[in-house]
Amino acid sequence: MTLPACIINWFDVRGWRVRRHQLEMLEAAGAGEHALLVADTGAGKTLAGFLPTLAEFAGDNPPGDGLHTLYVSPLKALAHDVQRNLLTPINEIGLKVRVETRSGDTPSDRKARQRAKPPHVLLTTPESLSLLLSYPEAATMFAGLKRVIIDEVHAFATGKRGDLLALSLARMQALSPGLRRIALSATVADPDEFRAWLAPDGAADAVRLVVGEPGAEPEVTILNPEDQRVPWGGHAAAWAVPQLYDEIRRNKTTLVFTNTRFLAEYIFQLMWDINEDKLPIGIHHGSLSKEARRKVEGAMARGELRALICTASLDLGVDWGDIDLVVQMGAPKGSSRLLQRIGRANHRLDCASRALLVPGNRFEFLEAFAAQEAVEQGQRDGEDFRPGGLDVLAQHVMACACAGPFEETALLAEVRSAQPYRWIDEVQWKRVLEFVATGGYSLRAYDRFKRIVRDRQGTWRLAHPEQAARHRLNAGIIIDAEMLEVRFRNGRSLGKVEESFGATLSPGDTIRFAGMDLEVEGVRDMELVVRAAKTPGQIPSYGGARMPLTTHLAERVRGLLVDRAGWARFPDDVREWLEVQDWRSRLPGPGDLLAESFPHAGRHYTVYYTFEGWNANQSLGMLITRRMNERGMQPLGFVANDYSLAVWGMKPVDDPAPLLSPDILAHEFVDWVLESHLLRRAFREVAVISGLVERQHPGKRKTGKQVTFSTDLIYDVLRKYEPDHLLIEAAWADARARMTDVGRLGDLLDRSASQLVHVKLDRVTPLAVPVLVMIGRERLPDGAVDDELLLEAESLSAAAMRVG
Incomplete structure (x- = not known):
C-alpha cells in the first residue's frame, strides 16, 4: 500500500x-x-x-x-x-x-x-x-x-x-x-x-x-525539599505544594498526576489555598461528572489552564502538546506507568518530555530514584498475563445469545481462538453453558437464573426476549463500589462518591468535592443533595485498588539500598537514614529477606522487609498473626506498606523462620480466606460480572447493601451445597491473584528458607520507622495522613537515629 x-x-x-x-x-x-x-x-x-x-x-x-x-x-x-x-x-x-x-x-x-x-x-x-x-x-x-x-x-x-x-x-x-x-x-x-x-x-x-523510531530522552528530576527534610512517612507529599506552585508559575501548562482520587482532591485544595495569583487550575478524575470532565478536557485542549490535577483518568495517550511539565505526586509504582505519564509532556517525538517526581516519604524517594534510572535506561515493566476469567466468559456467552441463537461447538472454537481462553476444554465449556443456562446445580430450581435454553436441534437461545435488555443494563467489567450521585437541588450533577462514604454523612455536614465546599442537604434515591458551603469539609474517600509496586522496581530499590557508593547522590537526610541503619543493623539487599526484632514501648516488634507490595504484605501479616496466635505468641496487630510488614505482640519472636514456612499457603491461607470477607467480596464481583446478580433493573438501581445481601445469600448456599461451583472457582482465582497477590507471596515464602536474615536489636531501627508511623492510621484513606501528623513519630525517629 x-x-x-x-x-x-x-x-x-x-x-x-x-x-x-x-x-x-x-x-x-x-x-x-x-x-x-x-x-x-x-x-x-x-x-x-x-x-x-x-x-x-x-x-x-x-x-x-x-x-x-x-x-x-x-x-x-x-x-x-x-x-x-x-x-x-x-x-x-x-x-x-x-x-x-x-x-x-x-x-x-x-x-x-x-x-x-x-x-x-x-x-x-x-x-x-x-x-x-x-x-x-x-x-x-x-x-x-x-x-x-x-x-x-x-x-x-x-x-x-x-x-x-x-x-x-x-x-x-x-x-x-x-x-x-x-x-x-x-x-x-x-x-x-x-x-x-x-x-x-x-x-x-x-x-x-x-x-518505532527512537525519540528524545525524557528529562526526569526528583524534587528535593528546600527548607525541610524528606518526611519519614505519609504519601500525600503535601510538603512539596509551595515548591510545586512555583513550578506551575514558571511553566506554561503543568499536568500533576496523583495515584488516588482522594489525593487529587486533597492536592487540588492545597494548591488553591496558596494560589495567590489566581492561576486557572483544574481537577480531573473518574468520579467527576461527564460534564465536569469534558469541560476541563476542552479547557486543556484550548490551552486555558495553567495546571491540571488528575489521576490515571488521563494516563493514556491524551494529546495536549502544550504541556511542558508533568509532575508525579507520590511514588510512581512502576517504570512503564511513569514513562506513560511523562509522555503527556511535550507530546512530540523530537522534543524531550520534562517530568518532576515528588516523593511522599523516604522509601518513596528511593522508589522515585529507581524509577528515574529505569526510565533513563529504557527499562519497562508490567503485569503478567494470566488465564481468562470464567465470569467474563459467562458474560460474553450471554452477549452472544442476545445477538442471536448460537451452536455451542462453533462458539467454543471461537472462544478458544482468543489467547486468554485457549485453556478452555469441553468440560469447562459445558460448565460455563450450564451456569449461564441455570445458575448451576444448586440454583437450577429458580426460574430467575434461567437465561438461555437449548432447543431440540441443540442450538442455544435466550430463555425470554427480556433477558437481552437485562443483560445490557448490567453488563460490564469495572465493578466499582456502589456510588451516590452528588447533585445540587436544581439537578446539576457534580459526580459521584461511594455509598459507604455517603452513609457517614448527615444533613449539615460539609464535604470538599470537585474543588468545591458543599453542605449536605440530604440523601434521596441514590443521590446526595448538596448546596454551596462556606466552611471546608472532609474529602471523600474511595476504596479503589492500590497501584502495586512492580517486581522490577522493587529489585531496583533493593539495589539502591546496598549501593553505598551511590548514596552520595541522595539528600543528606536520606543518606544519613541509610548510614545509621547500616551501622545499627543491616540493609536488605537483592539476595536478602531481612527481619528485624526489637522491643518498643513495652511491646515486641518484628519488621519484615519484603518489597512485595501492599497486597502481599497485608496477606502475610494476616497469616503470620494467625500462626503466632495458634502458637501462643500473643500477637497484637500488624501494619504493612509496599516495602515492609511490621508485626507486634506481647512476646518476642526468637526465630521468624517457622512463621514463614511455605506450608502456610497450604493450610492457614485457605482457612484465612474462607473465614475472612476476601472470598465473599471476590464472589460479589464475579457474581455481578457473570450476570448472576443484577445491579440494575429498568428505572431502578439496587443499593450496595441490596447487592451485598443478594450475593452473600447465594454465596452461603453455594459454599454449603456446591463448593465447586463455577463462580466459587472464579472467586478463588480473583482472591489469589488480585486481592492477596498470592503469586508474589508464594515466591517470598519459597525464598525465605535460603534468604532469611534475622537481626535482634535493642531498639527501633531507622528503616522500620516509615512503617511503624502508620500504626493507628491504617484505617484512614490512602494519602489522608497530613505530614504534620507525623510529628507523633518524633520519639520513634529519635530512638532510631540515636547512635549512642
Whole structure:
C-alpha cells in the first residue's frame, strides 16, 4: 500500500515527515498482516494506526458506507481526544470519512442510529464494544469491518477488560474473517506476549512487530525539599505544594498526576489555598461528572489552564502538546506507568518530555530514584498475563445469545481462538453453558437464573426476549463500589462518591468535592443533595485498588539500598537514614529477606522487609498473626506498606523462620480466606460480572447493601451445597491473584528458607520507622495522613537515629 499524494502533501504543509514506523504500518496493512507497534510517546502511533484507513479513503476507489475501522481505547477521555485529533487530517485533506465515538456517555438515540447507520470509523471502549456485539444488528454491522485498532494495549490486555476485548475480537473475526488487528503501545515490556494476545489463535508469529523510531530522552528530576527534610512517612507529599506552585508559575501548562482520587482532591485544595495569583487550575478524575470532565478536557485542549490535577483518568495517550511539565505526586509504582505519564509532556517525538517526581516519604524517594534510572535506561515493566476469567466468559456467552441463537461447538472454537481462553476444554465449556443456562446445580430450581435454553436441534437461545435488555443494563467489567450521585437541588450533577462514604454523612455536614465546599442537604434515591458551603469539609474517600509496586522496581530499590557508593547522590537526610541503619543493623539487599526484632514501648516488634507490595504484605501479616496466635505468641496487630510488614505482640519472636514456612499457603491461607470477607467480596464481583446478580433493573438501581445481601445469600448456599461451583472457582482465582497477590507471596515464602536474615536489636531501627508511623492510621484513606501528623513519630525517629 502506498501513501496517496494528498496525504504526503498534508505532511509537507505541516512541516512533518512520514516516520519509518508509520510507513511500515502502511506496508503491513498492504500485506494483509496484523501488527503491533511499539513506539515512544509522541511518535505518531495513533496516526500510524489510522494511516492505512486514511490512505484507503484517499485512494481512487474509497470505501463506501458501513463500518470500516474500529478504534478501541481503555479510556473515554482518550477516545474523545483521538476524535478531535483524527478530524484534523480528515478535514484538512478533505476526506469524506464519518467519525463518531460510542461509550457509556453516548446518548441512547445516537447509539441506536449508529447500529442502523454506522459511521466509517467508530471510537469506543471494550465494554461498549461488547454491548454493541450483543445486538442482532451486529452480524450485519461488523460484516464489512476491515481494521480494528487497539490503543494503549498494555493498559488492559493483562486484566479482565483484556479478556473481554479478546473475546470481542474473536467474535468480530468470525463475523468478518478478513479483519486485521492493530495494537499500539509505548510501554510494552515483552512484545511477544502481546503479539500472542493480539493474534487470532494465539500465534505470535502472525503479528508483525513494528518498533518505532527512537525519540528524545525524557528529562526526569526528583524534587528535593528546600527548607525541610524528606518526611519519614505519609504519601500525600503535601510538603512539596509551595515548591510545586512555583513550578506551575514558571511553566506554561503543568499536568500533576496523583495515584488516588482522594489525593487529587486533597492536592487540588492545597494548591488553591496558596494560589495567590489566581492561576486557572483544574481537577480531573473518574468520579467527576461527564460534564465536569469534558469541560476541563476542552479547557486543556484550548490551552486555558495553567495546571491540571488528575489521576490515571488521563494516563493514556491524551494529546495536549502544550504541556511542558508533568509532575508525579507520590511514588510512581512502576517504570512503564511513569514513562506513560511523562509522555503527556511535550507530546512530540523530537522534543524531550520534562517530568518532576515528588516523593511522599523516604522509601518513596528511593522508589522515585529507581524509577528515574529505569526510565533513563529504557527499562519497562508490567503485569503478567494470566488465564481468562470464567465470569467474563459467562458474560460474553450471554452477549452472544442476545445477538442471536448460537451452536455451542462453533462458539467454543471461537472462544478458544482468543489467547486468554485457549485453556478452555469441553468440560469447562459445558460448565460455563450450564451456569449461564441455570445458575448451576444448586440454583437450577429458580426460574430467575434461567437465561438461555437449548432447543431440540441443540442450538442455544435466550430463555425470554427480556433477558437481552437485562443483560445490557448490567453488563460490564469495572465493578466499582456502589456510588451516590452528588447533585445540587436544581439537578446539576457534580459526580459521584461511594455509598459507604455517603452513609457517614448527615444533613449539615460539609464535604470538599470537585474543588468545591458543599453542605449536605440530604440523601434521596441514590443521590446526595448538596448546596454551596462556606466552611471546608472532609474529602471523600474511595476504596479503589492500590497501584502495586512492580517486581522490577522493587529489585531496583533493593539495589539502591546496598549501593553505598551511590548514596552520595541522595539528600543528606536520606543518606544519613541509610548510614545509621547500616551501622545499627543491616540493609536488605537483592539476595536478602531481612527481619528485624526489637522491643518498643513495652511491646515486641518484628519488621519484615519484603518489597512485595501492599497486597502481599497485608496477606502475610494476616497469616503470620494467625500462626503466632495458634502458637501462643500473643500477637497484637500488624501494619504493612509496599516495602515492609511490621508485626507486634506481647512476646518476642526468637526465630521468624517457622512463621514463614511455605506450608502456610497450604493450610492457614485457605482457612484465612474462607473465614475472612476476601472470598465473599471476590464472589460479589464475579457474581455481578457473570450476570448472576443484577445491579440494575429498568428505572431502578439496587443499593450496595441490596447487592451485598443478594450475593452473600447465594454465596452461603453455594459454599454449603456446591463448593465447586463455577463462580466459587472464579472467586478463588480473583482472591489469589488480585486481592492477596498470592503469586508474589508464594515466591517470598519459597525464598525465605535460603534468604532469611534475622537481626535482634535493642531498639527501633531507622528503616522500620516509615512503617511503624502508620500504626493507628491504617484505617484512614490512602494519602489522608497530613505530614504534620507525623510529628507523633518524633520519639520513634529519635530512638532510631540515636547512635549512642
